[in-house]
Amino acid sequence: MGASSNFDYARTTDTTRKPSPIIWNQVDVASLRQGIDGYLFEDDFFDLATGKYTATQATAGTFALDDQEGGVALADCNSATAAQGINVQLGGTAGEFFSIPDSGLCLFECRVKAADIATGPEFFIGLSETDTTLIASSAMSAGEYVGFKSVTDDNVLLGCSNDAAESTASSIHTFVDDTYVKLGFIIVNGSLVKFYVNGALKANTISTAANIPANLLRPSLVCQSGGTTDPIVHIDWWRFAVSNAAL
Secondary structure: OOOOOOOOOOOOOOOOOOHHHHHHOOHHHHHOOOOOOEEEEEEEEOOOOOOEEEEEOOOEEEEEEEEOOOOOOEEEEEOOOOOEEEEEEEEEOOOOOOOOOOOOOOEEEEEEEEEOOOOOOEEEEEEEOOOOOOEEOOOOOOOOOOEEEOOOOOOOEEEEEEEEOEEEEEEEEEEOOOEEEEEEEEOOOOOOOEEEEOOOOEEEEEOOOHOOOOEEEEEEEEEEOOEEEEOOEEEEEEEEEEEEEOO
């Protein structure tokens, strides 16, 4: 997946199951897997070893492998009561932490779908500081995070980044019930966040450097009910990397 790929960058969408080349061809994934000029974490959800993730209930909710489909995990509200559901973060109580470089790239992508979403999930996926209540009282409550959020019960996803304050990017994506989508972002030199949906770069970005997280972060996922329905977020895979190589 290096720079010599023949991928057609004029292509507007990529709905295949694999990671999007337009994101990952910008770094040397093989080198990052070896810890050269950065690092990479990826999970295809074939197992949930004890301590790999911290899953915290907001009254209800579960995080478990999908018995019907290998390599998929389910973040299930297990409740139709607003603000109840599950908060998932990588790394147990001590676990893995990552930081966004001031010089280099931070990359994230996942493949997810939301089901039973007539009133939408309260949703976040991306990177966040350690926090077992990323969404509380139907609003983002963590101090530092970057990714995709929806807390308006309408399935509309915003790009978001928060440090001193929150910046958002609109017109990113709207969940379609029971339909997979790939959500990704690239942070350039700690000062610009570019968002991608199914391998297509979105027009809206975040360029307020003061609102891009400075603390240590974990890959994080929240699925809580907006009320009335019991949404389930299926996660097929997610991948995160930091590249310190010269741009």
